[in-house]
Amino acid sequence: MTEHTSYSIQPADFTLTAIGRVASDYPDKFGVPRQPGLAPAGRGILHLLPPFDAPQAVRGLENVSHLWLTFIFHRSPQRWTPLVRPPRLGGNTRIGVFATRSTHRPNRLGLSLVRLEKIEIENGVRLHLSGHDLIDGTPVLDIKPYLPWVESHPDAQAGFAPGPPPGYRVDFSAKAEAALAQRDDEESLRDLIVQVLGQDPRPAYHQDTPARVYGVSLRDVNVRFCIQGDADSLRMHVVDIE
């Protein structure tokens, strides 16, 4: 193993092409789960794009339960800084970008483990996903099967985010309940709202303004919610579903 100081003069740029795009329950950045799997009710469809949409390319995926998606954080700025402020540290502590999963990173590459629910191969290839954290329109660069015997390390040390964030209770106003009751997707939309709000999607620097009503876009609705209770018994209250 040599030091290879000549590396820096080798060509280092690569042009990559989206193999597909995601149609997602999450129209905007605000409300997207901070990791995949935190909102199992989150649905998405990965549409493969030509020339990557041959049904043969997904042959064998019917026996695979979890997929790695490598994608571009296309709504994040291209600029990056060596230090970022993760929400899990309250938004005040700065840490190295490569020690985080921040979207503000060189190359804007994302990596998400998602569940594969269904494969459609009529009129193009569509992979139905759940438990994802991808914004609508996300360009996907690669799909790989998850290998549990290589990639499952329950005892790994994960630095500042050793476990899932705390979950908060979510309740609904009578008006919000009435709006939900009129939906065909009542049950799955309720699950999605509880899972997304339960993680407290507010940016860290907003957590001192309890009176404010926030709006989060999920599917085709705007979910308006506020914070109730004190620090020890915080809950998310859904005011309305528009």
Next chain:
Amino acid sequence: MTEHTSYSIQPADFTLTAIGRVASDYPDKFGVPRQPGLAPAGRGILHLLPPFDAPQAVRGLENVSHLWLTFIFHRSPQRWTPLVRPPRLGGNTRIGVFATRSTHRPNRLGLSLVRLEKIEIENGVRLHLSGHDLIDGTPVLDIKPYLPWVESHPDAQAGFAPGPPPGYRVDFSAKAEAALAQRDDEESLRDLIVQVLGQDPRPAYHQDTPARVYGVSLRDVNVRFCIQGDADSLRMHVVDIE
């Protein structure tokens, strides 16, 4: 969630830049473990390249045990086909490229989970890795911490590769033993040879030529080996270490 048929006309090309390059125990493709972790003795150093080599960018990684590396299979051809023949299926069965971890894939993107052994931040940033599967010179596009509470799914279904490949016994000729005994890295080189040969690095289509002597490059040596025994008691015999 809408169908977004307009996706195909959106720009889909992205230019990505190597943030670092790997100096590796594996000079060539032949012999590289088929998954990371199969040869824990395999060492590598990821050298960050300017302008990504600020020590701040890795601040916090000292508390992280496992890293995801997203990289380019830079020695693989740019062409790809929808169907590939994985070595695990004997090299005869064709399966969709997205249902495999084959290097012959669109965008040539690789993803490996590696152990982070040590961080050096004097005169540039160097991450010391083990258990990797990267060829010398591999351009790395991103580094992320592994999150066990999100990414550890021991019960996931992995299709045609549900578990590790069988391991074979490895023995050494007297000549090979003598060559090993003269090395400063005797112990770790022996471990590396046993782990790399134990997986049978031969291409699937060569497995009917038992008399042949193969050569695999590891660190600065050429390990010459042949196959001994019959199908039920196959072992890898190290003839010489040059």
